[in-house]
Amino acid sequence: MSRPTSAPSIVLVGPMGVGKSTVGQLLAERLGCAYRDTDDDIVAEQGRSIADIFVDEGEAAFRALEKRAVAAALAGHTGVLALGGGAILDADTRALLAAHQVVYLSMDVEEAAQRTGLNAARPLLAVNPRKQWRELMEARRHLYTEVARAVVATDGRTPEEVAQAVLDAM
């Protein structure tokens, strides 16, 4: 894969709870590079949790913050970058991602329910996690696939195994 200059070497996308942060940090350690997460950038900039932003201002306002945070991170970070699960909903963001080595971390619904089911910090899964996750994936799976140069399945794998599979896919 070709590497754009002055930009992340690997961008991780995929649904919430798939392990983008954990795997991303492992990858950064293995590669000896920096790790960055656009959710963290938004929380730091806003001084509030993602859940609070959703409650206070709604999803559309969060998406606008996310779009800006992702564009800034793609332009200004070298290393491993993890995007929030819904970042790929934005067409301009998907267009920007075409210049990057994007890896889609995938998982099936049962694994997702185990990993994210009772986590109240995830506002989009707060009511009926299994059903909501299925619906999100139906709407998003093709978008993750569209931006990704590689897909790495995480089901039944440890974060270390997933990180290795990402490196193997590069």
Ligand code: S3P
């Ligand atoms: C979201 C995923 C979350 C966070 C927000 C919305 C989504 O990020 O950005 O709760 O729409 O899938 P993670 O994928 O890092 O949990």
